[in-house]
Amino acid sequence: QIQLDDLRTCQAIGAAGLEVLPREPQQLTILTHCNAGALATAGYGTAIGVIRAAWSAGRLARVYADETRPRLQGAKLTVWECVQAGIPVTLITDNMAAHCMQQQRIDAVVVGADRIARNGDTANKIGTYGLAVLAKMHAIPFFVAAPLSTVDFALDDGSQIPIEERDPVEIYQPGSTRITPEGAEFYNPAFDVTPASLITAIITEQGAIAPGQLADLEA
Secondary structure, three states, X not given: OHHXXXXXXXXXXXXXXXXXXXXXXXXXXEEEOOOOEOOOOOOOEOHHHHHXXXXXXXXXXXXXXXXXXXXXXXXXXXXXXXXXXXXXXXXXXXHHHHHHHHOOOOOEXXXXXXXXXXXXXXXXXXXXXXXXXHHHHOOOOEEEEOOHHXXXXXXXXHHHOOOOXXXXXXXXXXXXXXXXOOXXXXXOEOEEEEOHHHOOEEEEOOEEEOHHHHHHHOO
């Protein structure tokens, strides 16, 4: 039952996302970051759920997937999901996103969320905040796709969201070979917080909501 409920929730998020995606061009190119797909949910996905819905509706031309350093979830997981679903996908390194936006290759950004504060500030995989800043600079809509259960109404804003710091080996040894000399120091936060002011809408199973209106949904 939990699996079925989650599947229906994600499908509803996908349908709600389809409603708010830009109307032009007819076939969109969407950039996503990390993995918020079937592998992270019960089989459909939140951000990838929106992408699936757009693909099924004939509104999607291509997905651009950030590799998502240092763990490479985009390269390993999101690209795999897109290939399995027959969705055209292009992998880029994280530092290519700005160039792709400048070259008008991106029509919208859709990401997932690990935790959302009451005011709409959103914690997601490290690198998400940078994408939101870039999207704002290039006038590209930036959407967060997540179930309402991700919203922590006990937190007033994103400053109260704790940020996990992970093992630095993820940075200096991404595979079997160390790439950085001994003696360097490392900082490896796993998440960052995107301010609500940079988010176009939060797409939930109850529809797309302006970040500032989340508090109205508190039970």
